[in-house]
Amino acid sequence: MSLVKLVDPVSVEELGRVHFIGIGGAGMSGIARILLKRGVRVTGSDARSSELITELRELGATVHIGHAASHIRDVDTVVVSTAIRDSNPELGEALKQGLRIIPRAAALASVMAGRTAVAIAGTHGKTTTTSMLTVALQKCGADPSYCVGGQLVTTGLGADDGQGRMFVAEADESDGSFLMLAPDIAVVTNVEADHLDNYGDPRAVHDSFARFADRVGSLLIACADDPGAAEVARRARERGLRVKTYGLQGDDYRVSGVRPDGFGTVFAIEGRGEVRLAVPGAHNALNATAVIAVADELGLPFEEIREGLGAFTGAKRRFEAKGEAGGIAVFDSYAHHPTELTADLKAARDVVASYSGTGRVIAIFQPHLYSRTRFFADEFGAALGLADEAIVLDVYGAREDPEPGVSGAMVAGRVPLPPERVAYAPDRSAVPGLVAERARPGDIVLTMGAGDVTELGPQIVARLS
Structure with missing residues (x-):
């Protein structure tokens, strides 16, 4: 998104009609929701549909699935998420029309004013x-x-x-x-x-x-x-x-x-x-x-x-309970930095100790971004050593292209546990079966990462059932 520069925020009134490229993201959809409730006309687009997009449509937004230059029509301001590349056709059309183009944070500053x-x-x-x-x-x-x-x-x-x-x-x-x-x-x-x-x-x-x-x-x-x-x-x-x-x-x-x-x-x-x-x-x-x-x-x-x-019971994907089967509890976490993994695995140990004292912690980790995996492979491995069993998926690339030699295997090879207690699972569909083979009553299973590893929680619960 190098074509979009940091700009001085403007008032909500000055934003006019707003189009969000990547409207389905957590931060983008939230700002769009607030603008809609303040009476601003909102349009947007995203690569795929979601519950958040359905909610925005119910509030009055026009949301397109897929990106096309034709979506930039009767618009005053375009808000762009960091996931959007410079080659995006809507961004190109906004530049061609000379529209105000701002990053998400500038739109947030406007609604906070x-x-x-x-x-x-x-x-x-x-x-x-x-x-x-x-x-x-x-x-x-x-x-x-x-x-x-x-x-x-x-x-x-x-x-x-x-x-x-x-x-x-x-x-x-x-x-x-x-x-x-x-x-x-x-x-x-x-x-x-x-x-x-x-x-x-x-x-x-x-x-x-x-x-x-x-x-x-x-x-x-x-x-x-x-x-x-x-x-x-x-x-x-x-x-x-x-x-x-x-x-x-x-x-x-x-x-x-x-x-x-x-x-x-x-x-x-x-x-x-x-x-x-x-x-x-x-x-x-x-x-x-x-x-x-x-x-x-x-x-x-x-x-x-x-x-x-x-009364605070958590935020979704922050040590979120996904279910329990056979005396095995499954949680999901957005943790994607070594310090976050360490904090959540220590918390999991506290929970196990408080309940039974005999259960184990089984960590399932999906590295997020090739660059972060390259920078922190050693630290990720050390953090996963706090678990009793570790299963490492392949890298969730998100906005990045693959890097030669960078994979989940880099992390798995650095986990300081006996080899039989560490698994590298490039095929995500194999994970529920691996967990079923390893878990026993009293254990906690914790899926971790900022990617689609979150989808595994319900599948693991179903397999354990």
Whole structure:
């Protein structure tokens, strides 16, 4: 998408009639939904149909399946997802007509304008933290607008236009376009090397987050436990921005006593009291603490936010339960970075230990992007070593073309488990059978990856049945 440059956001009124190329994506469909609810005429296109597209049509959008130049008709602004290539015929036609062409983040900035904007950024955890904050605010009666890179379990939606004064958004750093946002309040959960196909080196990733902090209007909330986020906080404080930190080492919101509680997690915040979550993992205790810090800034009562956090049951594809058969529970996760795999596998171990203490964790991982697999093959292998059994699929290329020598076998060969407990499965259809051969009552099966590995969960449950 190199033909589309970062631009200054405009008001919703200035957008006029809007066409989305790649409207079916989680982020794109969410913005389209909000515009439709605000009375904007929306058209769009995508390679295939989906439930999200059906919902948009029901709200009044005209959505084409497939891309063609003829779809660019009576349009003022074209929004383009990062998955769209420069050769796309609709993009070419928009350029030919001289239309305003903007990336997704610029459209997001437009719908956030005029609200008290809270943006959640970070290499990991931003979808869950954004979802947690949204649910907690809803439970408080704040009725925020929100745009999340996933779907809330409670509403089934990834975005909606609320009647309250707040707008909660996930700030995606993958292509650097989060630098178009100018939130009043921002959270940085962590900063690590990722998306190196775009940034080139880790230093550029860190610098991008520092520049994001420069755009925050009132308060930056950062995780003190993460070196990258702590560095962003230090630099922001030196520039005069108000900063608060949270975590086990947090100056303002110090976490302690984190422990598993069945499928959930219990922890305490010094000076506040205990918080009980319905989702597993120490990382979610940190995410919830960031929510509490935001709520404080918004002037919301701790007791109400604590109740709202307890009602949060997750976001889709974030350790999402897919079913159980024969005493074997199957979950699905969007984890596609080594740190995310590590966090989810540790959470899975907590759940197993809390329930039976004898079950095992069977990890099924689909690497996402050839470049990421090449960069992090060693780290992926090490993370999968936290499981008792590992099954590695081939790479889900998404927007990238295959690279010679880069495959799931690179990752499988680096898993530090006995060979009989590691399988490379280039044929995805073989995975349910492999799981059936290996799993036993009390085990947890966790599918992980940002690609179509998510489709395996129901198939595995059916096979186990």
